[in-house]
Each structure stands twice: as C-alpha cells, then as structure tokens.
Amino acid sequence: MSAYSVNISVEAPVENQIQEITYDGQEIYTPPLTMSEHLTKLAQKIDFAKCGPEELNKEITEIDKNEDEAEQSTAPPLWPWDSVRNKLRNALTEVSVLADVLSIAKDKHYMVLDPVPQEPPELKPMVQVYARKKALAGAASVLLSGADRLKNLQAEALRNRTTPDFHIELLRLRQNFRLKKVSNSIVGDLSYRTAGSKFAQNGTFEVTKAEEDGDSPLSPPCSPNASLSNKPTSALRVTVPSELQGVAFIKVFFQKDQDSLTAAQLNLPSSSTANAIPDMYWQPKLEAAQNVLFCKELFNQLAKDAVQLQSPIPHIVVGNQIIASVLPGIQLVIGLCHSGVSTDGKTAVVPPSSNGHDHVLEHSLHQLLRELHHKNTHHPFPHPSSGPIGPSKRRRLAGPCAADREELMQMTQSETMLEQVIKQAQHINLRDRTLFVLDRLAKDIKDPLITSHWNALNSPTQSCVKINIVAHMYDTICRTSLLIHVNETTLKCITRDGRVIHMSYESQELRDFIMCQVYLHQMTAVQNLAKCMGWQCLANSAQLGVGAVEPFGNASSCVLASPTGERLISVRCEPKSGVHVTIAQSPRKDFFPGQLVKERKWENLGGSFKEVRWDKMEGKNFLNKMELLMASLTSS
Amino acid sequence: MAMAQQTVNTAIDSLTAALKSNIIPNQEYFLQGSILDSSVEVLLHRLRGLCDNVDTNLETFHDHEMCFSIRGPNNTQPLQLRVRRSLDHNGMPMQLRYIGQPEIGDKSRPTVLRNSIDIGTSNTVVEFLTELGCRKDFEYSAKGYMFRKGRMKITVFKVFKIDETRKMMSSGGFDALSPLTHSYLVELSVLAPSGQDAIADDMRCFAEQLRPLVQLEKIDYKRLVHGP
Structure with a gap:
C-alpha cells in the first residue's frame, strides 16, 4: 500500500439484483439473501487455486489437527463454516490423492495412463426434429404475443387522438375537483365544504378507468339516435352516489288561494326524467351531482328555518315543499324537484305548468x-394581529365599549334565509300590485295623464317609482310628481310638498291616494291656467267642508274671477263624482227690483251660480274646456 | 349592597363554570420560524396557495406592542403583560394579553403550548397599567402579513425598533422604522380551549408543507437566554 492510497469502502448496492427482465420491461428481482445464504455465497468465492503447495501442506497439517480435534469432540458445534470445512477437507483429500496418482503416473514405473476410447453419441433424427419444432414454436409464440401487444398499443394511440388519455383527463378533473387516492381507487369530493358549507351529506364520488371492451357492445342500445352515439367518449368514468344522481332544482312559485293547499308532491315534467343518460361525460355529470347536492342543502336549510321560525301563520314543511305565507291569501311555495333514480315510489301527478316558476326568487335563493357559505369562511382578521380569529369588529369593540345585554343580543341575531326570501317575495308581490294599480289607473284615467317611471336601480327588497301627473298639452302649466318607495309590506309615498304618507299592502289605499292626487292636480292646474289667462283666484280650498261626505279624501274647490270681475267660475272637484263647474256673472241679467232690494246698483252683486253642462263643453280635456270657458266668458 | 354582591357572585360563578367546562380558548399552540428577506416572497406565494380565501387580497397588519412587567410583593417572578394596538386599523380596541410560560414538552408533542389570555381594552390601558405600578420593559413594532387556514393563524412579520428620538413627533416614531434583523419571523398559532391536542397535529402537518422554506419549530426560549 502506498502512502497516497485512499481508503475506499465498498458496499453492496441497496437494490436487489435483477433476476429477469420480461418482454414488457418489468424487472423481476431476486429476493434478498439470508445471512447464511450470503455466507455460503461468499465462501463459494474463495479461490483455492491461489494457494501454493507449502501453504497447502501447512493447511493440511492444520486441518489434520483440526480433524483430530473435531474427532475428539464427538458433537461438533454447528458453526457456519462447518459445511465449507467438510467440503474443503473432502476436496483436499481428493486433490492429494490425485496429486499422488499423478506423481506416480509421471514416472511410468508402476502406472501407465491409457486414453479411454469414447463412444460416438447416438443420433436419433426424429427426436432432433421434434426438439427443433418445439423450440421454434416457443419462439414463435413469444414473437406473436409481442406483436399483439404492439398492435394494441398502436390501436390505443390511434384512439387517443380522438379521446384524450386517461391521465390527461384525470389531470383535468383534478383541476376542477378535489381528488384523493385511497388504497387502489381514486375518490373525489364534490361537496361545497371547502367553500364554507356545513351540510352533513357527503359528496364523494369514485373515479375509474372506463373499460374499452365493455363500451362498444353497450353503446348502441344506449343511444338510439345518431347524435348521441358520436358524443365525446371519455377514458374516465365517475360514479356518484345514487342520491346525487339525476337532475334537481328548486321550484319557487306563488299560490293564490287556500284551496290548493293540499300537499301535492312536486314533480318534474316527465319528459325531463326520461332522458337521464347514465353514461354521461364526467364534467356535466359531476356538475349535475354538485347541483343536486346544492339544492338539497338549500332545501334542508330552508326547512330548518321554517320549523324554527315563529310566525303568526306557521310555515308548513310537507314532503319536498315548504309553504310560507307571504301576504294574506298569498303563499310562497318552495319545492325541491329531484329526478333521481330512487324517487320512483313518489310519482304523484301535479300540474306544475299552471303555477309559474319564479326564476328571480330561485336565483336569489x-x-x-x-x-x-361565504360568511362561513370569510371571518375578519384580527387587528392587532395577536387577537383570536372569528369575532367581528363589533364583537371586539363590545368589551371596551361596555356593550349592554341588548346590544350583545342584537349581535347574535341575524335574519335566516327563509326570512330573507319571504321578504323578497313580499316585495315582489307588492311591486307587482303597485305596478298593476298604476297601470290600471293610467289606462282608466285619460284626462290628466299618469306616467310612472320605475327606477332601474333597486334592491331585492326595495324599489322606487316616480309618478308624474300632467294634462295633455298643458304639461308646462302644471305637473304633479310624487315618489313611491315600495318596501316589503308597506309603501312610502313622498309628495311634491314633502309630505310622507305610509300605506299598507292593500292596493285600494294606493288607488285612492292616486285619485286624490289627480283631483288635487286638476285644481292646481286650473288655478295656474287662470293666472295665465289673466283671471284671478278669489278663493280656493283643498279640503272643502261642505257638500256630501266623500268616501275617501275631501272635495276641493276654487272660485275664479274674470279680469273685469264681472264673471265668476266656481270649480268643485269631488274624487267620487268628478268635476262640477258653475258660473255666475254680474251685473246679473235677471235683476228685477223687489221689495227688499229696490235699487238698481245691487245688480252688480253676483247672481246665483249655474252649473255648466260639462260633458257638452267643447274641448279635449278638462283644462282645455276650462280655457275655452274662460276665453268665452272674458270676451262676452 | 346585597344585590350587588349577588350579581358579582353570579358573574364569577359563570366565569368559573365556563373555565371548568373548557370553552374558553386559553391555550395557544405555537410554532415559530424565520425566513430571510430575500426569500419571503416565495413563502408568501406558497402561503397564499395553501391558506383559505385565496380570492381576497393579502391581509397586512402593522402593530405596536409594549411589554409591561410588575413584580409581586415577595419578589417572585415578575408578571409580564403585553399591550398591543393596531397602527393601520383605526377604531380597533387595544389588546391586553398575558402569555404564560411556554411548555416545550417532550418530542411527542408537536407544538409549544402556552397559556394565553387576551382581552380588548380601551385606549387608556397604558395609563392604567402605569398607575398599577407596571414598568415598561420594551416595545417594538411588527409589520407583516396574516393568513388563515381553518383555525390556524399564520403571521409573517418583521420586527422593528422604535426610534426613541423621534417619538415625540406627531407620528410617534412609526414613520421611520429600523428593522432589527434581515429576516421575517413566521408564527403559526391556534388559540383553543385546553385539551384539544388534535389541532397540534394539524399544525405540524401544515408546518411540514412549508419546509424547506421555513422550519417551524418549537423554540425553547430558556435555552436561548442561558446559552452561550
């Protein structure tokens, strides 16, 4: 070992050895060796050829010694090298015998080695042919199965050009829905829980790979018409729970009379139930299921509210509908329509077409x-940041501001969904009534024209209408405008002079009020016209105390004098019977001196009033007639 | 007098009853970590993806915290009280908070657990504490972002020194803040009634998702104090 050498530790790789690679690329690993197997494997690697003869001799002596020791101990311990030692010993014995034999044979004194003649192998042609045939058949089957696999792959690739891959579709599904892998299956969740829903029913669905083989024989009977057969097929198949299958919606409508209160089961029109396609594309299917879940939660919540709410007329929850009274004689019916698979038992027939469906209320529901949902998830953040999450700003301020019990109670109260819907329904009803009354009046009353402008900007529970009353051709002379706020159950009317009048939902009140306004308008207009004509208004009274008692409002009147003062016109407006116009003139033409009134000068006093036959008067409308009357009286 | 006594009793009774039935969230499960300024954007991005209400804007905060302490009669461990107010939200009450000694616990416990009692107060709480005999130990200002995931609150903020020389000015020294470090403090906390240890596991799972950007860990303050 040189000084520059580096110590390298060599370890076996962690992976198992590959025993075999199959044609489809799957690797079969050898199982890991046990301790003893590993040992024997290492022992097999020992190269005995490296040992020199001297070492051999040494070993022989050692082994002999060991042998003696081994023989001495009658029961040798079963240590791991035992078999190796035995094999080694046997090998050594054989090798030493062979060495002895060779050394003896080398001298050729005592032993001669002769080659042994070998027998030629027996050739059996038939056996060979069979063997080759079998081998060829084996190879052919391997090739054929490989070709089949390739063909399948190619066919799938071709199909994938039209329908996307399973994994691509799964990715798309994952982008829109929550998916989770549970052991071997993929489970998704379509509930609104992450969006803040607290509905107990869970919306789990299962995603599986659509079987190609099963599809082709099934699809022709499923799709009788050609348009359905070429709909996009998907590599995905989603299975939603049976209670979420089908189509559902919330039906909202008004019911006018008591007599139809009988609890009728709401049902979908039969046409829509029929075509519940079982093998839909996953996206519409999941969306439909989500909608079913949403509608169920909505109905559940409303039913809960209906049971808990205390109202003078209790709300009724029967079967799949909720009946709540909105205004006297009008009920709001909210029903859950679900064309599920399991609702076959409840197929009571109801004519749903007779009472229309209120799309606006459904939308607001x-x-x-x-x-x-939004309120459930969007809690305000605390400021300062160390505070707890949850309480609103008002709740946080309640402590430092020493809020009393009542304020705290107010914080806990909130309108339930049903209450809000009822309010909206009340508003819709009242708005429709007001609309009807105004339109009717505009149609009936031609003389002053009544126009109404509905504000385009309104809230679900408040809208506003401006009413203008003008006479045709005289709109510059007088215009009466008033504003009506339509709330849930009340009307608030603001007149031009700033008076505020509150009215209930009874439409007769509004009608009477508008009629009063119309006659007031006539009186004001007459006086304005008189000014224009140079006439003088001697007296006017909006609330006249004389004459017959009016059923609503009061009669109003005014007295006009011509520029010379010789002619007088008196106008009396009664909301009930209309306009009466009387005229008088001075000097009176029919003055005859009597016993009491002798002098001629008294003829200048106005005479008795004579009623004008108003319906015979020339003129298009009241003001026009008045103008003509004044003109004729001035000139004559 | 008797009436007053009665009402006081019932109030205390209801408070103790509430304490006994474990409805007051007085335990804080707590994890801390820090991240350098250079990578905080990445962390914010990840938090926006992980936390609730992705649709809303980033919630920021800027708070001023003062720590007061008062010594007991027999020179025991001083009681620390924290007063915190929001600088960027007007009209929010100030907060008085007591934080107990953190329990680190053994390895099986995933988070630090500490007592925490907080209450909203009026703006005169500092004067009140000073009158009581509390002394201000330190103050700082924290500015950063807040996130929410279920019951978990995640704050990513920077600690700033308050400039004493500019304190007399109208802004109170909050216009020229000097940061203490070049990193952001990340805190993950849940206030819960005692005994709800399940939330701690949720917190650990969430903290795992922030690795390796930030290592949210149980931090032993005692070791920091007595360490070398």
Missing part, C-alpha cells in the same frame, strides 16, 4: 346560500 341560490345567492343567499352562497352568501351563507
């Missing part, structure tokens, strides 16, 4: 549940 979905939105509400998503908001709930």
